[in-house]
Amino acid sequence: ADPEPVQDFCVAAPHGSGGPAFPGLPCKPSSSVVSDDFFFAAHARGASTDNAMGSGVTPGNVEAFPGLNTLGVSINRVDLAPGGVNPLHSHPRAAELVHVVVGEMLVGFVSTEGRFYSKVVREGESFVIPRGLMHFQYNVGKSAARAMTVFNSQLPGVVFAATALFGAEPEIPDAVLAKSFQVDAEIIKLIKSKNRKG
Ligand code: GLV
Ligand code: MN
Known part of the structure; x- marks a missing residue:
């Protein structure tokens, strides 16, 4: 490629x-x-x-x-x-x-x-x-x-689904993720807690 x-x-x-x-x-x-x-x-x-x-x-x-x-x-x-x-x-x-x-x-x-x-x-x-x-x-x-x-490719690049969506820096607003996944913000916060550094 x-x-x-x-x-x-x-x-x-x-x-x-x-x-x-x-x-x-x-x-x-x-x-x-x-x-x-x-x-x-x-x-x-x-x-x-x-x-x-x-x-x-x-x-x-x-x-x-x-x-x-x-x-x-x-x-x-x-x-x-x-x-x-x-x-x-x-x-x-x-x-x-x-x-x-x-x-x-x-x-x-x-x-x-x-x-x-x-x-x-x-x-x-x-x-x-x-x-x-x-x-x-x-x-x-x-x-x-x-x-x-x-x-x-000599450099294919990699996008991890969970870290791209729930571990991005700065973070994607909970409201955007909650709407996108059709779940409550609490669930988004839980998944973020497993994907954010620090
Ligand atoms: C495996 O999917 C790899 O990207 O090395
Ligand atoms: Mn791969």
């Missing part, structure tokens, strides 16, 4: 060096590019799932892996404890291919027509999430589960 590259590569320069560039980030001088710029080891280990969601995502976007700059791809690792969920979210700039490496998870998205598409995806199987649509992964197995998620 990102623009086509016009050169072999453009390894992103460290933050703060180089001027602004569009698309993507400024390139490191080619003379200082090394093999390790095209290598990413952070996915050899998973993130902790010891949290309220039972989920840990390790991003592998251009910010974590500068060699991806201008190449139009990126990859995350998703770890889920039994019963854990990578909560409802969307990526404004990319489709997502979910490839399950360990365990089994229910993977689903909702289309613009309000139709819910989902599947229990097991080791070695994949499911694709169209760009921009709300989706999740939910570990329905008895043991830990892991997926690698691949994107057609």
Whole structure:
């Protein structure tokens, strides 16, 4: 989905060096590019799932892996404890291919027509999430589960449904949320209390 590259590569320069560039980030001088710029080891280990969601995502976007700059791809690792969920979210700039490496998870998205598409995806199987649509992964197995998620963008962006609506800074007025969800403000305050920092 990102623009086509016009050169072999453009390894992103460290933050703060180089001027602004569009698309993507400024390139490191080619003379200082090394093999390790095209290598990413952070996915050899998973993130902790010891949290309220039972989920840990390790991003592998251009910010974590500068060699991806201008190449139009990126990859995350998703770890889920039994019963854990990578909560409802969307990526404004990319489709997502979910490839399950360990365990089994229910993977689903909702289309613009309000139709819910989902599947229990097991080791070695994949499911694709169209760009921009709300989706999740939910570990329905008895043991830990892991997926690698691949994107057609170097920086897919992520909007978490609950935190975007109930944890925004400054906050969205309770009256707007109460009307939008057709519930009383008390319920909105309760959900906000679980999504606001501090
Ligand atoms: C999973 O949905 C991810 O965005 O990595
Ligand atoms: Mn996703």
